[in-house]
Amino acid sequence: MERTFDFEKVMQPIWNDGGLAWCESVMAAETAPGETLIPLYYHADEILSVQSADLRVTYEAGKDYALENGCLRILPGSAISVLTLDELYPNEKHDHTFGGRDGVPYLLFGEGTFFHERQLAVTYRHSDGWRGPVPAGKTELLPKLARKLAERAPFRFLIFGDSITAGGNASGCTGIAPYLPRFGELFAEDLVRRSGCAIDAVNTAVGGMAADWGMKTAGENVAVYRPDLVLIGFGMNDGSGHCTKEEFANRVRSIIETTRAANPNCEFILVTSILPNAKACLYGTQADCAEGMRSLKGEGIAVADMMPVHEELLTKKRYVDMTGNNVNHPNDYLHRAYAQIVASLMPL
Numbered sequence: 001m002e003r004t005f006d007f008e009k010v011m012q013p014i015w016n017d018g019g020l021a022w023c024e025s026v027m028a029a030e031t032a033p034g035e036t037l038i039p040l041y042y043h044a045d046e047i048l049s050v051q052s053a054d055l056r057v058t059y060e061a062g063k064d065y066a067l068e069n070g071c072l073r074i075l076p077g078s079a080i081s082v083l084t085l086d087e088l089y090p091n092e093k094h095d096h097t098f099g100g101r102d103g104v105p106y107l108l109f110g111e112g113t114f115f116h117e118r119q120l121a122v123t124y125r126h127s128d129g130w131r132g133p134v135p136a137g138k139t140e141l142l143p144k145l146a147r148k149l150a151e152r153a154p155f156r157f158l159i160f161g162d163s164i165t166a167g168g169n170a171s172g173c174t175g176i177a178p179y180l181p182r183f184g185e186l187f188a189e190d191l192v193r194r195s196g197c198a199i200d201a202v203n204t205a206v207g208g209m210a211a212d213w214g215m216k217t218a219g220e221n222v223a224v225y226r227p228d229l230v231l232i233g234f235g236m237n238d239g240s241g242h243c244t245k246e247e248f249a250n251r252v253r254s255i256i257e258t259t260r261a262a263n264p265n266c267e268f269i270l271v272t273s274i275l276p277n278a279k280a281c282l283y284g285t286q287a288d289c290a291e292g293m294r295s296l297k298g299e300g301i302a303v304a305d306m307m308p309v310h311e312e313l314l315t316k317k318r319y320v321d322m323t324g325n326n327v328n329h330p331n332d333y334l335h336r337a338y339a340q341i342v343a344s345l346m347p348l
Contacts, residue, residue, distance in 0.1 A: 004055045004178040011190050013340045014041075015130040015309070023121035025053065025333035026072060027320040029083035036074040036082055041316045042126035043070030050080075053119040053332065054177035072122055083108070083118060088320065099281055107279055109326050113176045116169070116324065116331060132312025135344040138302040142267050142345065145229055149191065149348060154198040158225050159184035160214060160255070161233030163207030164273065169324020170335045183330075183338035184231050190339065194348045202227070210237040211251035211289075218255040223262035230259055230266060231342070235273035235293065235307075236328050239286030249292035256301065267300045269342060274310040276328040277319045304342040310334070 009022045026038050047067045050059045059065055064078040074080050090106045096114065099106050139146045148155050159165060167173035167182030181189065188201040204221040206213075211234040214221075222230060232255060238248050252270065259266050272290040276282040290307045297303045313322060324331040330338065 001172070001175070001179045003180075005180060007189075007193070010180065010186070010336050011340060011343060013135075013344065014337055015132065015134055019126055020123070021126060022123050023051070023055070023333070024124070025321055025331055026120050026122055027083065027115070027318065028074060028080050028118060028120055029088055029320060030085045031318075033085060037068060038072045038074070038321070039316055039318070040071060040122060040124065041313055042124070043128050044072070044122075044124040045070075045127055046125040047072065048123045048125065051121045051123075053116050053121055054171070055121060056177055059120075067124075070126075072120075080120065081118070099279075105279065107277065107326055111169070111325050111329075113171075113174045115320075115326060116171055116174065116176055119321070119331065130312075131315075133305070133308045135305065135309070135341045137347040138345045139347070141297065141299060141302040142229075142269075144265055144267050144300070145346065148228065149195040149197055149346065152196045154200070155228035156200045156202065156225060157188055158222055158227035158230045159201065159203040159205060159233075160218075160222050160230060161205040161271070162209050162235075162237050163205070164236055164329060165231070165233035165271070166203065166205035166207050167335075168207065168329040169331055171332050178332070180332045180335060183335045183342065184233070186335065186339035187231075187342040190343050191346065205233065208237065210234060210241060210243070211248055211255070212238075212243075215251040215254040215258075218258040222255060223259045226263045227259070227266055228263070229269065231269045231271060232256075233271040233273070235286055235289040236276065236282075238289045239273070239284040240276065240282040240328075242284045243289060244285065245288040245292040245295070247292075248289040249295050252293060253296060256296070267302075269302050269304055269345065270296060271304045271338065271342065272307040274306055274328075274330055274334060275314070277323065277326060279319075280327045282328055302345050304338075304345055306338055306341055309337060309341060313337075
């Protein structure tokens with residue numbers, strides 16, 4: 001699987017891109033009946049390219065798309081196939097629907113490459129800036145990791161969590177170009193490139209799981225590896241199950257304690273989740289779970305706070321523009337954002 005992306009551009013923070021938004025994802029879908037004026041996060045001054053999400057097809061300005069009021073206009077007769085609102089919100093159940101119970105309308109849904117094959121990557125120049133929170137370095141919370149990186153000492157990195165952490169809908173996991181790694185491995189590769197360290201990365205995350213499962217299996221899935229650094233990414237499924245802030249914090253704390261019993265020197269990066277689609281029936285206490293995770297921050301425990309970045313992106317972009325399944329999984333664009341936020345903890 002030959003990668004078709006530029007690693008340096010992948011890891012350029014979306015909140016500090018120097019005025020060049022690279023491969024921002026959008027769904028080729030109507031924004032109103034018969035209307036395809038698609039918002040971008042920034043106000044585009046110039047669109048440099050519009051490509052398929054696999055980066056293998058480049059569309060033609062003036063024929064397939066146009067820049068209009070800082071947004072992307074898909075033109076009539078375009079080679080870009082556009083989903084209608086009726087397709088996004090079907091009236092009847094079919095192979096690619098979600099919902100339809102307890103009064104929840106049907107949503108277009110698909111795992112694997114279904115959404116990736118229908119999304120676009122837009123590269124454009126802009127002069128406005130990021131309006132959300134800016135992730136910052138937390139090297140003081142991870143002194144052992146900072147020392148290993150400075151000394152180029154090898155270490156074991158364990159990645160543990162739910163389907164998002166397991167790689168849900170990252171193109172490298174679904175086997176389609178541009179073959180972007182899941183965010184934990186993307187972060188590890190970035191550290192290797194920046195520090196020269198040898199990192200043994202192990203991912204034991206499992207789709208569909210929550211922090212209560214993580215607590216019960218931390219011995220066999222985390223502690224047994226005696227890792228030096230552990231990334232814990234739960235919250236999406238916990239929130240759908242209406243887990244309280246306190247319950248969630250206690251479960252993650254238990255994972256930490258079990259791991260430290262095997263290796264007292266282990267440090268931790270806790271990653272808050274993105275939000276689920278507000279129109280799906282999986283919306284619950286995800287924000288409370290993020291608060292519970294933040295409450296655990298301290299020496300040896302840093303928090304990579306993805307949720308407020310996702311919230312900010314949603315002030316301008318549609319959920320369908322950034323999702324891998326339209327319900328609760330990120331696409332490549334958000335896997336990049338996850339990795340960028342984790343990497344921001346350790347500026348080198």
